[in-house]
Amino acid sequence: xxxxxxxxxxxxxxxxxxxxxxxxxxxxxxxxxxxxxxxxxxxxxxxxxxxxxxxxxxxxxxxxxxxxxxxxxxxxxxxxxxxxxxxxxxxxxxxxxxxxxxxxxxxxxxxxxxxxxxxxxxxxxxxxxxxxxxxxxxxxxxxxxxxxxxxxxxxxxxxxxxxxxxxxxxxxxxx
Amino acid sequence: xxxxxxxxxxxxxxxxxxxxxxxxxxxxxxxxxxxxxxxxxxxxxxxxxxxxxxxxxxxxxxxxxxxxxxxxxxxxxxxxxxxxxxxxxxxxxxxxxxxxxxxxxxxxxxxxxxxxxxxxxxxxxxxxxxxxxxxxxxxxxxxxxxxxxxxxxxxxxxxxxxxxxxxxxxxxxxx
Numbered sequence: 001x002x003x004x005x006x007x008x009x010x011x012x013x014x015x016x017x018x019x020x021x022x023x024x025x026x027x028x029x030x031x032x033x034x035x036x037x038x039x040x041x042x043x044x045x046x047x048x049x050x051x052x053x054x055x056x057x058x059x060x061x062x063x064x065x066x067x068x069x070x071x072x073x074x075x076x077x078x079x080x081x082x083x084x085x086x087x088x089x090x091x092x093x094x095x096x097x098x099x100x101x102x103x104x105x106x107x108x109x110x111x112x113x114x115x116x117x118x119x120x121x122x123x124x125x126x127x128x129x130x131x132x133x134x135x136x137x138x139x140x141x142x143x144x145x146x147x148x149x150x151x152x153x154x155x156x157x158x159x160x161x162x163x164x165x166x167x168x169x170x171x172x173x174x175x
Numbered sequence: 176x177x178x179x180x181x182x183x184x185x186x187x188x189x190x191x192x193x194x195x196x197x198x199x200x201x202x203x204x205x206x207x208x209x210x211x212x213x214x215x216x217x218x219x220x221x222x223x224x225x226x227x228x229x230x231x232x233x234x235x236x237x238x239x240x241x242x243x244x245x246x247x248x249x250x251x252x253x254x255x256x257x258x259x260x261x262x263x264x265x266x267x268x269x270x271x272x273x274x275x276x277x278x279x280x281x282x283x284x285x286x287x288x289x290x291x292x293x294x295x296x297x298x299x300x301x302x303x304x305x306x307x308x309x310x311x312x313x314x315x316x317x318x319x320x321x322x323x324x325x326x327x328x329x330x331x332x333x334x335x336x337x338x339x340x341x342x343x344x345x346x347x348x349x350x
Contacts, residue, residue, distance in 0.1 A: 018197060022193060022214065025214060025216055026216070028216070029216045034216065035215075035216045036213060036214070036215045036216070037213065037214045037216075038211060038212065038213045038214075038239060039197065039200060039211070039212045039213075040210075040211045040236070040239065041200055041201070041203070041204045041209065041210045041211070041212075061215070063240070064213060064215065064239055064240050065238070065239050065240075156331070
């Protein structure tokens with residue numbers, strides 16, 4: 001990856017997308033890249049959809065704002081509807097499979113992130129980490145080693161194995 | 176507060192400054208303002224000093240990058256030395272009292288944040304919340320009600336009383 005990649009992670013509050021953004025940015029640093037991770041809260045943040053944004057680049061990042069993202073992850077329909085117009089043409093839309101696919105100039109990857117968290121890992125709260133596994137398996141924007149270390153560095157003590165499994169199950173959703 | 180206020184929180188990795196930034200931004204939202212919260216990681220992030228940045232404004236925030244901050248919190252000397260030149264002239268420098276005061280065109284508030292966390296609250300890990308209490312008591316950038324709710328919404332379950340005490344002890348360091 002030589003260029004600047006902009007990623008928007010969206011869903012509802014409480015789905016852990018801020019943490020997912022921090023982990024993704026820290027994984028990029030472990031890979032020797034630069035990263036900026038942002039939460040913007042405006043009047044729209046008072047609705048139900050929340051987002052976290054990450055920019056990863058080999059160069060220094062002078063302009064830290066994501067306008068049109070290369071990648072959009074959406075875990076809820078409300079978030080998808082709110083942010084899909086901020087996805088670049090031919091950008092990658094990673095959707096939880098509970099959400100109906102929209103029409104539009106996107107590459108769509110529809111995967112059962114929420115169901116995998118709940119049924120395969122056994123905790124719906126790790127959907128954010130399943131989503132990271134899927135996103136990285138599909139895009140290779142950071143290395144597998146880096147994301148694993150970044151996840152283990154950030155999750156609460158005692159939940160390491162659970163989150164490792166979540167990451168691995170997310171990875172397996174794309175092959 | 177009518178204008179845009181830029182705050183940089185700095186210290187060493189592990190002092191919880193990312194979480195402090197998120198809580199501060201969420202408190203601003205509870206007060207009906209706009210906020211952006213950012214972590215930037217570049218080559219400099221690989222050193223020992225880490226930072227988290229928050230912009231709070233009544234207006235929408237089109238340019239989300241902090242260049243010269245209005246307020247700098249520094250919990251370590253390394254962080255103070257690294258970021259003091261990014262503080263505006265006559266900006267407010269909130270320093271842990273273990274750090275020697277620098278010369279420069281700053282308003283300096285030197286307070287025993289780390290010692291208060293360790294001795295009065297009994298857990299050095301809550302220094303980030305003590306620091307938020309001090310910062311808000313000194314600047315009133317968000318309301319007391321909003322910061323208390325934002326802290327309680329974000330800290331791990333079972334630590335609410337500890338963090339409330341940390342916030343209160345931080346408040347009391349400025350009067």
